[in-house]
Amino acid sequence: MAITKIVVDRNVCIGATPCVFAAGTVFEMDGDNKAILKQKNGVKTSGPAERSQLEDEAVADDTLMAAAQSCPVRAISLFDETGKQVYP
Numbered sequence: 193m194a195i196t197k198i199v200v201d202r203n204v205c206i207g208a209t210p211c212v213f214a215a216g217t218v219f220e221m222d223g224d225n226k227a228i229l230k231q232k233n234g235v236k237t238s239g240p241a242e243r244s245q246l247e248d249e250a251v252a253d254d255t256l257m258a259a260a261q262s263c264p265v266r267a268i269s270l271f272d273e274t275g276k277q278v279y280p
């Protein structure tokens with residue numbers, strides 16, 4: 193299994209920020225206090241983002257999973273290369 197797509201549900205995100213502490217090369221907060229994904233060419237959206245679009249595309253799956261699991265409201269969804277949702 194490899195995590196290839198990440199999405200933050202902005203309607204669910206409450207700006208609690210543990211995702212940023214767990215994976216600071218991937219997540220940061222925007223001006224609305226919602227988590228966004230740091231992507232290439234300075235693109236910063238809540239996704240969906242393919243891993244290949246990430247600034248840190250070499251980030252470990254475990255780090256992405258830890259970030260998603262740290263979210264108290266399960267706002268971060270992860271998908272594998274087959275399109276299957278692997279979290280939550």
Ligand code: SF4
Nearest residue numbers: 205206208209211263
């Ligand atoms: S941990 Fe969840 S609620 Fe907190 S900022 Fe990240 S996505 Fe939003």
